[in-house]
Amino acid sequence: MTRALRELGEDKLLAQVFPRLNRNARVVMGAGDDCAVVKFHGAKDWLLLKTDCVVEEIHFARETSARTVGWKAMMRALSDFAAMSGIPEFALITLAIAGKKKASWVDELYRGLNRAAARFDVAIVGGETSETVGPTVIVVSVAGGVERDRCVLRSGGKANDDLFVTGKLGGSIRGRHLNFFPRIDEARWLTANFKVHAMMDLSDGLGTDLPRLAGASKLGFAIDERALPLSRGCTIQQAISGGEDYELLFAVSPRERKRLQKRWQKKFPGLPLTRIGRLNQKSKIKNQELRSGYVHFR
Amino acid sequence: MTRALRELGEDKLLAQVFPRLNRNARVVMGAGDDCAVVKFHGAKDWLLLKTDCVVEEIHFARETSARTVGWKAMMRALSDFAAMSGIPEFALITLAIAGKKKASWVDELYRGLNRAAARFDVAIVGGETSETVGPTVIVVSVAGGVERDRCVLRSGGKANDDLFVTGKLGGSIRGRHLNFFPRIDEARWLTANFKVHAMMDLSDGLGTDLPRLAGASKLGFAIDERALPLSRGCTIQQAISGGEDYELLFAVSPRERKRLQKRWQKKFPGLPLTRIGRLNQKSKIKNQELRSGYVHFR
Numbered sequence: 001m002t003r004a005l006r007e008l009g010e011d012k013l014l015a016q017v018f019p020r021l022n023r024n025a026r027v028v029m030g031a032g033d034d035c036a037v038v039k040f041h042g043a044k045d046w047l048l049l050k051t052d053c054v055v056e057e058i059h060f061a062r063e064t065s066a067r068t069v070g071w072k073a074m075m076r077a078l079s080d081f082a083a084m085s086g087i088p089e090f091a092l093i094t095l096a097i098a099g100k101k102k103a104s105w106v107d108e109l110y111r112g113l114n115r116a117a118a119r120f121d122v123a124i125v126g127g128e129t130s131e132t133v134g135p136t137v138i139v140v141s142v143a144g145g146v147e148r149d150r151c152v153l154r155s156g157g158k159a160n161d162d163l164f165v166t167g168k169l170g171g172s173i174r175g176r177h178l179n180f181f182p183r184i185d186e187a188r189w190l191t192a193n194f195k196v197h198a199m200m201d202l203s204d205g206l207g208t209d210l211p212r213l214a215g216a217s218k219l220g221f222a223i224d225e226r227a228l229p230l231s232r233g234c235t236i237q238q239a240i241s242g243g244e245d246y247e248l249l250f251a252v253s254p255r256e257r258k259r260l261q262k263r264w265q266k267k268f269p270g271l272p273l274t275r276i277g278r279l280n281q282k283s284k285i286k287n288q289e290l291r292s293g294y295v296h297f298r
Numbered sequence: 299m300t301r302a303l304r305e306l307g308e309d310k311l312l313a314q315v316f317p318r319l320n321r322n323a324r325v326v327m328g329a330g331d332d333c334a335v336v337k338f339h340g341a342k343d344w345l346l347l348k349t350d351c352v353v354e355e356i357h358f359a360r361e362t363s364a365r366t367v368g369w370k371a372m373m374r375a376l377s378d379f380a381a382m383s384g385i386p387e388f389a390l391i392t393l394a395i396a397g398k399k400k401a402s403w404v405d406e407l408y409r410g411l412n413r414a415a416a417r418f419d420v421a422i423v424g425g426e427t428s429e430t431v432g433p434t435v436i437v438v439s440v441a442g443g444v445e446r447d448r449c450v451l452r453s454g455g456k457a458n459d460d461l462f463v464t465g466k467l468g469g470s471i472r473g474r475h476l477n478f479f480p481r482i483d484e485a486r487w488l489t490a491n492f493k494v495h496a497m498m499d500l501s502d503g504l505g506t507d508l509p510r511l512a513g514a515s516k517l518g519f520a521i522d523e524r525a526l527p528l529s530r531g532c533t534i535q536q537a538i539s540g541g542e543d544y545e546l547l548f549a550v551s552p553r554e555r556k557r558l559q560k561r562w563q564k565k566f567p568g569l570p571l572t573r574i575g576r577l578n579q580k581s582k583i584k585n586q587e588l589r590s591g592y593v594h595f596r
Binding site for chain 1: 302303304306312315316318319322324325333336341345349352355357390391392396399400415419420422424426432433437439441443
């Protein structure tokens with residue numbers, strides 16, 4: 001623990017910290033999945049909680065329009081609800097920003113946040129603002145719900161499950177990370193019609209995120225790299241390590257394959273659904289092929 | 299809106315932004331009170347949501363111990379639950395921190411956060427970490443609950459109500475802001491035994507916060523400055539403008555006064571309860587006497 005954060009890496013750091021955290025009997029799923037899952041005061045559905053942040057000079061450039069930054073900040077957090085097949089409902093905004101910044105910048109930021117929230121009927125119910133002497137930090141915290149039998153964790157994958165991704169991968173280098181749509185409607189449709197064993201959203205790149213899903217399910221995976229749905233002009237390597245795709249990665253039984261592909265195409269004709277491989281018993285060699293995604297602090 | 303944030307001030311900025319924010323039918327109380335109050339999926343109690351942040355070089359010095367910073371960051375957010383007579387239950391941590399920082403710093407930070415959370419049986423259910431090139435920003439987002447008939451807003455004050463504060467004011471300049479206890483037990487006891495009309499926690503100083511409570515209740519106030527419970531070595535001016543007291547300020551009918559004072563002393567013998575004045579019909583002259591608390595960006 002005397003090492004610097006960027007040597008240790010975010011995952012290893014949090015793996016050391018999380019097991020010690022205080023829990024209580026109402027926690028269904030604490031840190032480690034896309035959202036936390038908890039029970040609330042007799043409600044039948046589960047309460048989902050998620051927080052996420054975007055930082056100037058890391059997630060957006062100083063010259064990016066404030067409205068675009070707001071859109072992205074909100075949609076990143078909502079994408080984690082898609083990952084659980086959850087419905088986001090309430091958002092809180094926390095802003096650390098330099099006092100010399102223009103009030104109009106914050107006004108525009110909130111326009112972007114609000115437009116993104118309204119798209120999914122999410123109410124922005126609070127905003128905290130603090131001064132900082134450094135770059136702007138925007139944190140979006142969201143609460144929502146999911147039916148107990150439709151909540152999808154990362155850990156439910158089974159050996160031999162098909163692995164699917166929505167949309168195309170690798171587009172973030174061309175700016176798609178600034179104007180994407182979280183796949184909430186798609187995830188809700190999936191769990192209304194199919195038994196989805198495991199799911200997550202691709203925020204750090206397939207090469208980082210797929211090992212997380214497989215690892216949570218205590219499985220390995222095999223991917224056909226030539227099958228990856230590439231964004232126009234992207235290489236396979238970019239699709240694997242790019243990050244910020246915000247597409248869904250999910251595992252379903254191969255028995256569902258045909259029905260899923262057929263009904264998906266009818267329901268979402270404009271959005272590709274691609275089978276990229278499958279989960280299997282742990283095989284260390286295969287897993288290491290994909291260990292090249294973006295990891296914070298590296 | 300072309301002005302800089304520090305000229306406009308946080309309250310004015312948010313007053314411009316909040317009315318435009320997206321709402322939905324489940325919002326009981328959006329931005330503007332200590333916590334947001336919402337309905338969740340048939341639960342009888344209300345869901346409370348709050349986010350708060352501490353920023354290096356603003357809320358804590360670089361040399362402050364990480365464990366102390368964690369304690370403070372958690373307790374600040376929990377104090378807003380005290381303000382509503384709510385019970386905090388789940389917390390999410392968001393951390394923006396430079397990659398060159400030691401992993402042990404984050405480890406110690408989480409120890410402080412966790413110790414504070416455990417004190418009130420709050421489960422830390424998630425943590426997001428991002429790199430920044432600037433000062434460390436720690437955001438704590440908390441969800442919890444409150445019975446509908448025990449939720450206390452700022453806006454319920456009535457003309458002629460007594461105004462009380464717990465504890466002593468002005469101690470933050472002597473470091474009390476780093477190791478305080480939010481008044482959750484006290485607030486719960488108050489609403490179990492008395493009709494509290496309006497309540498808030500004193501985070502920005504009486505001089506800033508009391509006008510907020512009175513304003514939300516559409517009332518004025520009269521304070522006897524000589525009655526203020528001063529921390530040892532503090533002047534009246536410091537008690538008014540100091541900020542970060544994290545004591546409760548609340549309004550109850552003067553008919554309750556005697557019973558409240560008597561029972562309080564028995565229940566919390568170590569903690570002073572002081573009647574500092576009363577709410578009254580709006581009187582602009584009186585209100586301006588106290589307009590000197592700490593305001594962000596000023």
